[in-house]
Amino acid sequence: MSVIVLGGGLMGTATAFFLARRGVAVTLVERGRVGAGATVASFGNVRRSGRHLSQLPLARRSLTLWNEAARLLDRDVEFRATGHLRLIFDADGLALMRDYARAARPAGLELEELSPADLRRRFPGLGPDAIGASLSPEDGSGNPRLIGPAFAAAAARLGAQVVDDAGSVQVRRTSAGFEVVTARGTFTADRLVNCTGARGGDLAAQFDEPVPIRILGPQMGVTEPLPHRILPVVGVWDAAHGAYLRQVERGNVVFGGAVDRTEVDPATGHAHVDPAHLPHQLRAVVRLVPALRHVAVIRQWSGAEGYVADGLPVMGPSLTTPGLFHAFGFCGHGFQLGPGVGDAMAELVATGRCDTPLDAMHVARFAA
Ligand SMILES: Cc1cc2nc3c(=O)[nH]c(=O)nc-3n(C[C@H](O)[C@H](O)[C@H](O)COP(=O)(O)OP(=O)(O)OC[C@H]3O[C@@H](n4cnc5c(N)ncnc54)[C@H](O)[C@@H]3O)c2cc1C
Incomplete structure (x- = not known):
């Protein structure tokens, strides 16, 4: 069996790594730089709470691998299980959290409910107006700059061919499988994995399976470095798109959420930051940690991410095209x-089946 993985973001690099680990001949083709798409722009949240319930088995598989990442990749990708704290500010938020916690428990996600007194005692300075919180102690964060290149380098050490800076990439179906023509040569394989992120719908459409997907840019920011005081990742339980933040070990506080995602130019793929969003975003952030009221924001950024109409990714075999x-x-x-996506895709491609349920994410849901 030979496989081309198209797209060198987290999904593509992880898929290439886990395929190579299974002894499969794999070529990873990235049109630009490995890990430099949505992955590097990420906030870095390794969070399970609030996820669509159908994703929790995959999220559990992934969390196990985050815990093993330093050993598997021979590199510290800065995964830290600091806990994920979600503050609750009103009765609706409390009901949302309790309903979710009840529904998620059978899938193995245990959320600890904190009273206002627990919150103040265990996390002084976080959410002084909050009426409670949930804590997911096994969750945390990882470093978005390190993870893609770390998976690609580890895949290469296992024998995968990594072709980056591949420029314009054309994919053709052949009698033997697939041919991928790039600025750095032509590659063939009998299987092809579409890990092209926000552009994944282009390849799916080429093979007659259109997916309703929009490319949008979530807006992020980071403060100057500060004394390290905030251990967990912090978010909010609300029906809207609330703020979230974390303090990296070097002291800067990274934040996002609370504002609309910006449009991304489909031609250039550049995700713009809207500076007009910043005051609203900062008000939401300061509600989580009032001590951030007087700090300087040193950088803002965004990244092009693919949002499928029903809020779930597309994972699994094509309906139209074997291989x-x-x-x-x-x-x-x-x-x-x-990491879980990479492991699950490698299992699926190599064996034709996957232990983790992926049905809710199959492209067939758009076939009608
Ligand atoms: C600002 C921001 C914050 C986020 N925060 C979080 C978070 O805190 N927690 C969380 O769980 N998720 C977060 N996400 C989402 C997460 O980062 C992405 O879902 C994930 O990184 C997607 O990985 P990917 O490999 O699918 O895509 P990408 O990293 O975008 O990789 C796709 C790659 O495919 C390449 N490519 C495209 N077309 C082709 C082609 N035809 N041929 C070859 N290569 C091609 C691109 O150049 C790119 O490198 C965030 C996303 C953004 C943008």
Whole structure:
């Protein structure tokens, strides 16, 4: 068996790594730089709470691999199980959290409910107006700059061919499988995995399976470095798109959420930051940690991410084309899933089946 993985983001690099680990001949083709798409722009949240319930088995598989990442990749990718704290500010938020916690428990996600007194005692300075919180102690964060290149380098050490800077990439179906023509040569294989992120719908459409997907840019920012005081990743339980933040070990506080995602120019793929969003975003951030009221924001950024209409990614075999597999459109929550997606896709491609249920994410849901 030979496999080309198209797209060198977290999904593609992880898929290439786990395929190579199974002894499969794999070529990873990235049109630009490995890990430089949505992956590097990510906030880095390794969070399970609030995920669509159908994704929790995959998220559990992924969390196990985040815990093993340093050993598997021979590199510290800065996964830290600091806990994921979600603050609750009103009765609706409390009901949302309790309903979710009840529904997620059978899938193995245990959320600890914190009273206001627990919150103040265990996390002083976080959410002084909050009426409670949930804590997911096994979750945390990883470094978005390190994870893609680390998976690619580890895949290469296992024998995978990594072709980056491949420029314009053309994919053709042949009698033997697939031919991928790039600025750095032509590659053939009998299987092809579509890990092209926000552009994944282009390849799916080429093989007659259109997917309703929009490319949008979540807006992020980071403060100057500060004394390290905030251990967990912090978010909010609300029906809207709430703020979230974490403090990296070097002291900067990274934040996102609370504002609309910006449009991305489909031609250039550049995700713009809207500076007009910053004041609203900062008000939401300061509600989580009032001590951030007087700090300086030193950088803002965004990244082009694929949002599928129903909020779920597309994963699994193509309906139209034997040998073609998809893993794209992770809707702003693929960072946590990445290692699990790579492992699950490698299992599926290599064996034709996958222990982790992926049916809810199959492209067939758009076939009608
Ligand atoms: C600002 C931001 C914050 C986020 N925060 C979080 C978070 O905190 N937690 C979380 O779980 N998720 C988060 N996400 C989502 C997460 O980062 C993504 O879901 C995940 O990184 C997607 O990985 P990917 O490999 O599918 O895509 P990408 O990293 O975009 O990789 C796709 C790659 O495919 C390449 N490519 C495209 N077309 C072709 C082609 N035809 N041929 C070859 N290569 C091609 C691109 O150049 C790119 O490198 C965030 C996303 C953004 C943008």
